[in-house]
Amino acid sequence: MKRTFIMAIALLSLALALAAQPLKExxxxxxxxxxxxxxxxxxxxxxxxxxxxxATGTSFRFDLQNCNGDISVAITIAQKFKADNHDLVIGIATxxxxxxxxxxxxxxxxxxxxxxxxxxxxxADYERSEETNVCGISDMNxxxxxxxxxxxxxxxxxxxxxxTSSEAxxxxxxxxxxxxxxAHGIRFVAVAINNSSEVKMAAQSVVGRIDAMFxxxxxxxxxxxxxxxxxxxKAAIPLFNTDTTSSEGIDFLMSWGFNYYTVGxxxxxxxxxxxxxxxxxxxxxIFFDDPAQFELWFNLDVAKRLGITIPDDLLSSxxxxxxxxxxxxxxxxxxxxxx
Numbered sequence: 001m002k003r004t005f006i007m008a009i010a011l012l013s014l015a016l017a018l019a020a021q022p023l024k025e026x027x028x029x030x031x032x033x034x035x036x037x038x039x040x041x042x043x044x045x046x047x048x049x050x051x052x053x054x055a056t057g058t059s060f061r062f063d064l065q066n067c068n069g070d071i072s073v074a075i076t077i078a079q080k081f082k083a084d085n086h087d088l089v090i091g092i093a094t095x096x097x098x099x100x101x102x103x104x105x106x107x108x109x110x111x112x113x114x115x116x117x118x119x120x121x122x123x124a125d126y127e128r129s130e131e132t133n134v135c136g137i138s139d140m141n142x143x144x145x146x147x148x149x150x151x152x153x154x155x156x157x158x159x160x161x162x163x164t165s166s167e168a169x170x171x172x173x174x175x176x177x178x179x180x181x182x183a184h185g186i187r188f189v190a191v192a193i194n195n196s197s198e199v200k201m202a203a204q205s206v207v208g209r210i211d212a213m214f215x216x217x218x219x220x221x222x223x224x225x226x227x228x229x230x231x232x233x234k235a236a237i238p239l240f241n242t243d244t245t246s247s248e249g250i251d252f253l254m255s256w257g258f259n260y261y262t263v264g265x266x267x268x269x270x271x272x273x274x275x276x277x278x279x280x281x282x283x284x285x286i287f288f289d290d291p292a293q294f295e296l297w298f299n300l301d302v303a304k305r306l307g308i309t310i311p312d313d314l315l316s317s318x319x320x321x322x323x324x325x326x327x328x329x330x331x332x333x334x335x336x337x338x339x
Contacts (some may be wrong), residue, residue: 048264
């Protein structure tokens with residue numbers, strides 16, 4: 001009897017102890033996300049992915065990693081993700097996506113915000129003719145239309161551009177910008193940098209030789225966009241920044257590009273298609289072709305300071321205007337077409 005009582009007490013104590021332990025979280029999928037650097041655009045993509053996936057009601061655990069602009073770190077993160085055996089991995093920007101695609105072959109790899117996946121070596125072609133575990137979202141911008149619109153406003157004789165020489169997409173954009181300038185008789189001055197610490201010096205080295213500045217989809221340069229803005233403002237050089245997400249709080253004249261949270265949402269849709277059984281090969285590269293996915297911004301305070309008049313048809317197409325220090329949100333569609 002005594003022995004039975006003692007055993008009952010022991011079992012009750014064990015049950016109470018187990019009840020006091022927190023239940024292990026039930027996770028359906030683990031997702032590794034590697035981004036090149038922390039700046040508003042890439043952070044918005046990451047948040048868009050997380051919000052969209054969590055909204056499905058499926059349980060996810062996210063392994064969030066930041067390369068801090070270092071390609072060697074991107075490779076280390078890819079190796080970590082492989083060892084951790086995540087269900088799926090996502091690379092935000094070119095070097096992280098390239099590292100994941102090189103290291104991980106047995107799991108799906110989804111890239112996000114890659115301007116030219118072909119030039120980056122992430123896809124063999126756009127025809128989906130080869131088996132692959134890689135697919136994703138391109139943030140290729142309509143550069144000809146963008147720059148021709150900028151030229152119409154500022155009528156430059158010379159255009160400057162800072163680009164990251166180690167990023168395939170940045171180099172491809174620089175070459176495209178050079179060709180567009182050549183077609184319009186505008187002198188093009190490009191300055192290559194290796195990391196974000198060189199951006200301000202590069203801007204200082206070029207402003208005396210140009211009368212307008214263009215910043216493309218280049219994560220290293222965009223991560224230091226306040227320094228570009230500062231240099232351009234002091235030199236009275238109009239700045240066109242294609243990344244609207246990072247244009248908050250800087251002295252840009254024109255900004256025209258994606259709402260990058262939307263890029264994250266579209267990336268999450270690709271992830272869900274894979275988790276539902278679709279093969280990356282059958283998804284391929286997804287390009288944005290809806291004008292509503294782009295936003296055109298103008299800073300009227302900067303325009304006034306520089307003595308620049310923005311045509312009424314462009315103003316009426318703007319999604320965001322800055323005037324007297326206030327941000328005025330109007331629409332998400334540019335309504336602009338090429339001529």
